[in-house]
Amino acid sequence: MNEYDSNRIADIAKENNFERTEDYSKIDCYILNTCHIREKASEKVYHDIGRLKKNYKNKKKPFVLITGCVAQAENDEMLRREPYIDAVVGPQSYHDIPKILSNLESKSKRKKFNLTEFDVIKKFDTLNKIVNPNSNISSFITIQEGCDKFCNFCVVPYTRGAEYSRSMKEIIEEAKNIISNGAREIILLGQNVNAYNFSNDNKKIRLSDLISELEKLKNLKRIRYTTSHPRDMTQDLINCHKKSKKLMPFLHLPIQSGSNKILENMNRKHSREEYLSIIDSLIKAKPNMKFSSDFIVGYPGESDKDFNETITLIKKVKFINSFSFIYNSRPGTPASNQKQIDEKTQKRRLILLQNILRDIQIQENSSKVGKFVNVLIENKMKNHSRYFGRSDNFTPVILSDVYEKDIGKVVTTKIQKYNRNTLFGIKEKKEREEAA
C-alpha cells in the first residue's frame, strides 16, 4: 500500500510542477513516505533526515515532508525533535500536499505543517481527479483503507483510522485507466481488503461484487486482492474464487498464530478451527488454491505448546511463502503492557518456524519441475536478456526465451529449474514455434 501511496503522492505533487528524480544531489523537495508496522520506524526517519542535512547544509531547500503512518503516530513530536522537517502528513491527508508545497514556496519564513486528520473521503475525492498514470503490467489499486479489528499488537487502527471503502465506480474508472496504460493484472489493496463494503442506493457492494465487475474488463487478465482478514472471508467471496476465471488461485491470509489461546490474547476474533475451515472451503472452491500467511513468533504468553500448534498448522496448510517476525512491542498497543518472552526463546522459535516454511516452499517449487505453469510476463530484467513474470500462484518465474512483444501476455511455461523463491522456465514448444 505504501508503494501505491508513494506513486499517488508523486502524481499529486505534479500539480506544483514537481517531478520525481533519481538524482539525490539537487532536489527541491524531499518526501519520505513511512511505515510504522515494524520497530524503530521513527529512528529510521531521523537517520534519513540526518543524511539529507549533511548533503544540503545551510541551503534553503529541499522542503522536507514526512508522510505515512510514522508521521501520523509521531506528528507534533516529530516537528519538535527535528526542526529540519517542514510538514508531517498522515496517510489520510495526502490531498493537502499541493497546498503545503505552494505555501512553502511562497513564504520566505518557513511555516510548519501538521496534517494528521483522518479525512479519507476528501483524500480520495482529490485522487480521483488525478489520473493514475501507472503502466506496470501488474498494478495496484487501493479499494479500502483502515481497520476496525483492533488486534492487540497492531498500530494500524490508530494510524490509518476506521475502515473505509471507495466507491465501485471510482475503482472501475481507475482500473480502466491503468488497463489502457498497459496493466494486465490488478491487485486490489486494503488493510482489510475483504472488509470492502460500499453502499450504493441502499445496495451493498462487497468485494465479490467488485471482482465480478472487474472481471468484465477486456484486456484485464488477472485479479488478486490483499490483505485479507479471516473474519471477512465470507461465503460469497469463497464462491467468487470458484466462479471467477480471472481471480488467481492464491491468497495471503494472515493468521499470526496457530494457538487458540494466543489468537484470543491477540484479539484476532477467530479460532484456529475457523481458519482451517476457511482454507478447506477455498480448496473445495478452487482445488489448485495456494496460501501464504503472516506469523508473529514469541507473542506475550506463547508457551512451547502454543508455538507447536503454530507449527502443526503450518504443516497442515503448507503455506507456499509467508512473512514471519519476532513479536515486537508497539508503544500504545494493549500487548505492549504484557510480560514479554525472553529474546533467546523468541529467536530459537523463529529459526525453527522459518526453516519449516523454507522446506515447504522448496518442496512446492521442486514439484513444479517438468510441469507447465501459466506465467504473466511483467518486464525485462535490468541488465539481463531474461524476463520476469509470475505464476497463477504468485511465484516469481524467470524466462530466457521470450521477447519484448511477450510482455503483458500469459505464457505457458515449462519449468526447468527452481530455487527457494523462484522458478526458471522456457515457453511451451508450441508457443516458441508460433513466436518464431
Ligand code: SF4
Ligand atoms: S486486522 Fe490487521 S490491520 Fe487490523 S488491527 Fe489486526 S493486524 Fe492490524
